[in-house]
Structure formats: structure tokens, C-alpha cells
Amino acid sequence: MAARFGIDDESIASANHTLQPTLREDFDHLAHVLRRTRIDIEALVARAAAFTVAIPSWGVGTGGTRFARFPGPGEPRDIHEKLDDCAVVFRLVRATPAVSVHIPWDRVESPAALRAFAAERGLHFDAMNSNTFQDQPDQALSYKFGSLSHPDGAVRRQAIAHNLECIDIGQALGSTALSVWIGDGGNFPGQVHLRGSLERYLESMREIYSALPATWRLFVEHKAFEPAFYSTVINDWGTSYYCARELGPQACCLVDLGHHGPNVNIEMVVARLLQLGKLGGFHFNDSKYGDDDLDAGSIKPFQLFLIFNELVDAELEGLEGFNPAYMLDQSHNVTDPIESLMVSAMEVVRAYVQAHLVDREALAAAQARCDPLGALALLKAAYHTDVTPILATARLGAGGAIDPIATYRASGYRQRKAEERPTRDRVGAGIV
Numbered sequence: 383m384a385a386r387f388g389i390d391d392e393s394i395a396s397a398n399h400t401l402q403p404t405l406r407e408d409f410d411h412l413a414h415v416l417r418r419t420r421i422d423i424e425a426l427v428a429r430a431a432a433f434t435v436a437i438p439s440w441g442v443g444t445g446g447t448r449f450a451r452f453p454g455p456g457e458p459r460d461i462h463e464k465l466d467d468c469a470v471v472f473r474l475v476r477a478t479p480a481v482s483v484h485i486p487w488d489r490v491e492s493p494a495a496l497r498a499f500a501a502e503r504g505l506h507f508d509a510m511n512s513n514t515f516q517d518q519p520d521q522a523l524s525y526k527f528g529s530l531s532h533p534d535g536a537v538r539r540q541a542i543a544h545n546l547e548c549i550d551i552g553q554a555l556g557s558t559a560l561s562v563w564i565g566d567g568g569n570f571p572g573q574v575h576l577r578g579s580l581e582r583y584l585e586s587m588r589e590i591y592s593a594l595p596a597t598w599r600l601f602v603e604h605k606a607f608e609p610a611f612y613s614t615v616i617n618d619w620g621t622s623y624y625c626a627r628e629l630g631p632q633a634c635c636l637v638d639l640g641h642h643g644p645n646v647n648i649e650m651v652v653a654r655l656l657q658l659g660k661l662g663g664f665h666f667n668d669s670k671y672g673d674d675d676l677d678a679g680s681i682k683p684f685q686l687f688l689i690f691n692e693l694v695d696a697e698l699e700g701l702e703g704f705n706p707a708y709m710l711d712q713s714h715n716v717t718d719p720i721e722s723l724m725v726s727a728m729e730v731v732r733a734y735v736q737a738h739l740v741d742r743e744a745l746a747a748a749q750a751r752c753d754p755l756g757a758l759a760l761l762k763a764a765y766h767t768d769v770t771p772i773l774a775t776a777r778l779g780a781g782g783a784i785d786p787i788a789t790y791r792a793s794g795y796r797q798r799k800a801e802e803r804p805t806r807d808r809v810g811a812g813i814v
């Protein structure tokens with residue numbers, strides 16, 4: 383195999399060298415400001431450095447809409463090239479050492495060899511994703527009218543078998559979780575028996591659950607609509623919670639930020655799932671209208687902060703069982719996917735660090751004296767603090783880039799990949 387171009391340590395170090403004096407100044411100034419409220423900036427750097435969010439393998443390719451897909455230059459053509467791109471994101475932002483793969487898009491002959499290939503790049507595998515929302519060329523039965531909840535038991539059995547295969551592959555890859563999102567539902571009133579389809583779904587999921595290795599978690603991902611536009615089987619967090627509880631302790635709920643009805647208070651959903659002990663993890667992205675799959679923090683950054691406010695509150699309280707898995711799930715249509723993933727990862731870490739700035743004692747006091755304005759002011763004070771120097775210092779300390787986007791652009795990586803990856807094959811991905 384011909385040598386593949388990668389971004390080397392020297393070019394990162396030399397870009398950092400130029401930016402370091404300004405970063406120092408900004409960092410010292412912020413340290414000074416935070417000291418006034420007795421916040422130790424070094425502790426925040428340590429928190430930022432320890433935070434991780436997984437990258438979706440399908441996120442390094444160009445997505446698409448119902449209308450068109452406009453491929454970009456040098457797109458990865460298979461899982462190996464996808465991992466190369468994930469490694470670039472990891473190298474520059476440091477917060478993304480894990481990759482979440484989708485089967486069959488990322489199926490390989492030897493998962494063990496793929497695991498070694500990833501490890502050479504410092505990467506490991508996060509949750510497995512099954513796909514019963516599409517038909518594959520070699521597939522016996524169609525998922526056009528559903529999969530795990532299909533009225534025909536043979537279709538359900540095929541969908542169950544696929545999920546069991548995902549668990550097998552995942553074990554060889556070193557994964558410890560399976561995310562199940564299904565497109566099952568109805569487009570017309572009367573098409574689907576609403577209670578019956580949920581019952582069939584649960585029956586199928588029980589079989590999958592019983593095949594889970596003891597250390598694994600099963601994530602139930604809900605979505606209000608699409609591809610079914612009238613009713614969806616796992617439509618909201620309440621249904622997701624009910625299913626996770628029915629299945630057992632290894633099952634929990636996954637919150638994809640784009641999968642709710644308009645104006646749903648997602649931070650409240652998060653708080654409820656935390657309280658009920660069923661918050662499994664996240665798919666971060668952002669949206670204006672629905673499951674837009676835009677970059678995290680690009681449309682509603684305050685919402686992202688408020689979600690992390692709930693998470694950090696639980697973390698600091700030492701809430702029993704608190705262990706959410708963080709992943710991105712985005713579709714990049716008009717940007718360079720590597721740049722979008724880097725920006726999103728940084729925005730997620732930003733929200734996490736900002737949430738650590740909230741004066742929780744003062745907040746509790748404001749709540750106790752019924753002072754809404756005072757409480758909001760405390761949240762705003764944290765949200766308005768620019769923690770960029772903290773994030774950059776954490777990256778620098780871990781060997782990453784002070785300015786990942788500028789360093790990436792200067793490297794010419796994308797142009798080199800356009801030469802190395804000439805064929806315009808459709809990447810095995812698509813976002814719905």
C-alpha cells in the first residue's frame with residue numbers, strides 16, 4: 383500500500399510555536415479573572431483534557447439530503463480511509479480517541495485487523511450502530527415496512543440476526559455498546575397498529591438484549607419522525623425509557639439532539655433520564671427545524687450549555703451510575719467534514735468546561751430564595767465566559783493544535799487526499 387499523507391508532529395509544533403505567546407497572554411488574563419471567584423484554571427484545563435467525545439465513522443464523508451449529495455474532494459472510500467480522517471481530527475483536537483462504526487457500511491473481513499489498524503492511529507472503537515433502516519443488495523427480506531417491529535416474524539428475525547452480528551463484530555473490535563435506531567413507523571393513520579408494533583419491537587429487543595455480553599450497554603435511540611412521517615415506533619424519550627426499563631439494567635436511553643419535536647426542552651429530558659438512572663449517552667449535533675444534523679453548537683449553543691449544566695450537576699453530585707457516552711452524529715453537506723467534526727468536538731468540550739464555571743452553591747441559594755433573575759444570571763455568567771484559552775491549553779498540553787482549523791488548512795491534507803483518493807465512489811453512508 384502506498385504511503386498515505388498524514389499531518390506530522392513537526393507541523394503541529396511549528397504552528398503552535400507562533401500562536402503560543404498570544405495564548406499565554408489570554409490564558410494568564412483568564413486565570414486572573416477566574417481567581418476572583420476562586421476558580422482554579424488548572425483544574426479546568428485538566429477537566430478539558432480528560433473529556434472525550436466519539437466520532438461517527440459516517441461523519442467523515444459528505445452526507446446528503448433527500449434532494450442531493452454533493453461529494454467533496456478526497457472523500458474516504460472505505461473504513462480504513464475513514465479512520466485516517468478520524469485520526470487527523472484526533473491528532474489536532476485530542477478529545478476524540480474513539481470512533482463509532484455503522485454496520486454494514488463499515489463491515490470488513492477481519493475486525494481484529496481493523497482494530498489493530500485503528501490502534502496504530504491511537505484510536506479505538508466506541509458504540510456499534512446497526513442498520514435496519516435500509517435494504518442491502520444481498521438481503522433476503524425488505525425493511526420497507528419496518529424491521530424489529532415488522533408484522534412478519536421472518537423480517538424481524540432477519541433484523542435481530544443483523545443486530546447479533548453487530549455485537550459479534552463489536553466484540554472483535556473492542557466495543558462495549560450497541561446503539562439501536564430503527565426507522566420503523568407508519569406514514570398513514572391506520573397503517574401500523576400502534577400498540578402492537580411497540581410490543582413486537584420489545585420482543586425483538588429482548589432477544590438482542592439477551593445476547594449482550596455482560597460488560598456491554600444497549601442504547602435505545604428514539605426519534606420523533608422520519609423516515610416514517612405519521613408515527614414512529616420509538617418516538618420519544620418516554621417510550622425509550624419504558625423500553626430500556628423493560629429490557630433490563632444494561633439497556634439505557636440515547637439522546638440525539640435532533641430527534642425531538644420542535645421546542646422540546648432537551649435539558650429537561652436529560653435531567654429526567656438522569657434521575658431515572660437511564661441516561662446512556664448522546665448523539666450531539668444541532669438543528670433549527672428537525673433532524674438537521676448540523677454541527678454541534680452552531681444554532682443553539684446555549685441549549686448545549688444547559689444540557690451540560692445538567693450533566694455536570696450530576697457529575698459533581700456523584701449521582702449513582704452516572705456514565706454517559708458522548709458521541710457526535712452529524713451530516714456534513716457544505717463543509718469539509720474534518721473541519722466540522724473538529725469544530726463540533728471543541729464546542730462540546732467548551733460547553734462542558736463552561737458548565738463547570740457555574741457557581742452551584744450560589745445557584746442553590748438563588749433557587750431557595752426564589753430568585754429567578756439571580757439564578758439565570760449565574761448561568762449566564764458561566765455561559766458568557768470565553769473559555770477558549772482553557773481548551774487550547776488542554777490541546778497544547780496533549781500534543782494537539784492551538785488552532786486546529788488553521789493547522790489543518792495549512793497542512794494541505796484535503797488536497798493531498800484528493801490526489802490519493804481519485805475515485806468518486808459513494809461513501810457507504812447516508813444520514814436520515
Ligand code: RM4
Binds near residue numbers: 673711812813
Ligand atoms: C439516524 C440516527 C442514527 C444514525 C443514523 C445514520 O437519524 O440519528 O443514530 O445512525 O441516522
Ligand code: MN
Binds near residue numbers: 563638665711
Ligand atoms: Mn443519532
Ligand code: MN
Binds near residue numbers: 638673711814
Ligand atoms: Mn438522526
